Amino acid sequence: AFFWLVSLLLSSLIWFIAVKASDPQDEPLQKGLLIFGVMFSVLLQEAFRFLYYKLLRKAIEGLVALSEDGCSPISIQQMAYVAGVGFGLMSGAFSMINLLADSLGPGTVGIHGDSQLYFLTSAFMTMVLIFLHTFWGIIFFHGCEHRCWWEIAAVVIMHLTVSGSTFCNPLYVGSLVPSYLVMATAAAWAYMLSGGSARNLRRFLLCK
Secondary structure, eight states, X not given: OHHHHHHHHHHHHHHHHHHHTSOTTOHHHHHHHHXXXXXXXXXXXXXXXXHHHHHHHHHHHHHHHHSSSSOOSSOHHHHHHHHHHHHHHHHHHHHHHHHHHHHTSSSOTTTTSOOTTHHHHHHHHHHHHHHHHHHHXXXXXXXXXXXXXXXXXXXXXXXXXXXXXXXXXXXXXXXXXXXXHHHHHHHHHHHHHTTOOHHHHHHHHTTO
């Protein structure tokens, strides 16, 4: 969570400087800066995910050196899951804080003919981002651990795709549907990388 917060702080600082140094009346420029800010934030988050992996790798090496049996008490898969959950929960918390702050008013959602589903769709979008960060953490760490750089690239591309789809709003179908499709793909991928199989899933669903 701390690493995600640092990435958010740096990306917010860059975007703030860019906005202050530009013409606030130039709407195309401001929209371009917003797009740049989102894409830069995504890349920075993934860079900090990689830095966190390197830090955890050093920590595991230290634990192995101190242990009597030469084995780490925590696996890299467990750390990947926890790191993903930390990224996701902090991302979701900030999303909901911003929404709740806007809901205090003044004004009423949809009063000028806009969609009244803003808060509901925002909640679903927050949920999908929490899950996605968890799955991305597993895939990203697996790619780093086995030097499968295409897995890391896939995580970055999926993150950029989901974040970019939000520019379709207020056409919420254009952001929610692709995001949930990406989540389903990432979930299946992370499940397989974690040692899951179709047989295990079937046994789980049948409570065997």
